[in-house]
Amino acid sequence: MKPSEPIATTTSGTTSATLTATTTAAPAAVPLLDLRRQYDSIRADVLAAITRVCDSQGYILGPEVEALEREISALTGAVAAVGCASGTEALWLALVAAGVQPGDSVITTAFSFFASASAIVRAGATPVLMDVDPGTLNLDAALVRKRIVERRPANLRAILPVHLYGQCADMDAFGEIGQEFGVAIVEDAAQAIGAEWRGRGAGSLGTTAAFSFYPTKNLSAYGDAGIVTTTDLGMAEHMRRLRNHGSPRRYYHDEFGWNGRMDAIQAAVLRVKLTHLADWNRSRQQHAATYDRLLAEAGLISRAPSGGSASSTNGSPVRLLARSPEAKHVFHQYVVRAERRDELRTFLADRKIGSEIYYPLPLHLQPVFSYLGLKAGDLPIAEQAANEVLALPMFAELTEGEIRRVVEGIAEFYS
Numbered sequence: 001m002k003p004s005e006p007i008a009t010t011t012s013g014t015t016s017a018t019l020t021a022t023t024t025a026a027p028a029a030v031p032l033l034d035l036r037r038q039y040d041s042i043r044a045d046v047l048a049a050i051t052r053v054c055d056s057q058g059y060i061l062g063p064e065v066e067a068l069e070r071e072i073s074a075l076t077g078a079v080a081a082v083g084c085a086s087g088t089e090a091l092w093l094a095l096v097a098a099g100v101q102p103g104d105s106v107i108t109t110a111f112s113f114f115a116s117a118s119a120i121v122r123a124g125a126t127p128v129l130m131d132v133d134p135g136t137l138n139l140d141a142a143l144v145r146k147r148i149v150e151r152r153p154a155n156l157r158a159i160l161p162v163h164l165y166g167q168c169a170d171m172d173a174f175g176e177i178g179q180e181f182g183v184a185i186v187e188d189a190a191q192a193i194g195a196e197w198r199g200r201g202a203g204s205l206g207t208t209a210a211f212s213f214y215p216t217k218n219l220s221a222y223g224d225a226g227i228v229t230t231t232d233l234g235m236a237e238h239m240r241r242l243r244n245h246g247s248p249r250r251y252y253h254d255e256f257g258w259n260g261r262m263d264a265i266q267a268a269v270l271r272v273k274l275t276h277l278a279d280w281n282r283s284r285q286q287h288a289a290t291y292d293r294l295l296a297e298a299g300l301i302s303r304a305p306s307g308g309s310a311s312s313t314n315g316s317p318v319r320l321l322a323r324s325p326e327a328k329h330v331f332h333q334y335v336v337r338a339e340r341r342d343e344l345r346t347f348l349a350d351r352k353i354g355s356e357i358y359y360p361l362p363l364h365l366q367p368v369f370s371y372l373g374l375k376a377g378d379l380p381i382a383e384q385a386a387n388e389v390l391a392l393p394m395f396a397e398l399t400e401g402e403i404r405r406v407v408e409g410i411a412e413f414y415s
């Protein structure tokens, strides 16, 4: 779908007249995310899927969840998938199945959503928070390698790279580090469903991987849900037990698990949406290209995005993040680094243009992680990013007119 075209008609046969109008007239407001447009385009299919579950009277796990697990396995190229209650739950399952135990250490990025590190704590381990690559803002593999060589954390069991904003971390480098030092690679793919690294799907690039279907994600449930993928059948079986109270059969328990199960209604909704995911991700990529082009035409950025450092401003107020040539980026977020970011955000908000900061405080500076002993200045790239990043409106149904309005707003602020 081209950005300037009206919202596509689906099998439900609904096309929103109001949405069509927003593609031709200058839109008054540009939301960061508008889930209603997606809902309008798939409403009949989603309601039919929910009705199917209600008619079956089977509400937890069951055939809908099993079908979704097969479909996500096929999409990612993983050996198996295990549906669960949330992305946070998926991270815990992924870590425990990969062998993380109380007393272990797990290296992860300081620049992510809280759950990337809190799931490590819930597994009984210590997060070792490290800095990010200045270009992509993903966990810096060179720093991780250096740290392991020079000062290996005690009982290092796993590395947890996050595919931030929908772009895979350097999985060549993390694969090598995992092999060389005998540690598991656990992908936090919460933001990266459909993303690839060298043509291989996120979710099949490490030992285990966690996805979130939180409502704002590229593939989103109508509530909380998540899934874990793995390249190891034994680990998949372990995760199936863990999500169900560590129970191999009803009322028998070999280990401590939890209720981390997925609801059938969520699986049914997700299966409807999964049939659109490739198109939606393609639309996001087109919107990113439109942002790139319009920002360049407005003279707000000095060069096209590329690999390497994004740390020099070249006199431009806005900088793009680096795009790894090996990565198929699915633009969960379109994030720029902006001078006077907070003022820009307020200026845009006054013009009803949505934006968000992912994330305003790196994990090592969160009060709850003070026990790790890191302080301001210790992870300077993450700290600088937290002061500069701004996510602009991004969702499949966004129109070119809306993107134009966002860029005009940014240009007006810096003029």
Ligand SMILES: Cc1ncc(COP(=O)(O)O)c(C=O)c1O
Binding pocket: 086, 087, 088, 089, 091, 112, 113, 115, 116, 162, 188, 190, 191, 211, 212, 213, 214, 224, 225, 226
């Ligand atoms: C990078 C990352 N990890 C983990 C999570 C946790 O997922 P959930 O909100 O589904 O528990 C999220 C979602 O917000 C995320 O963005």
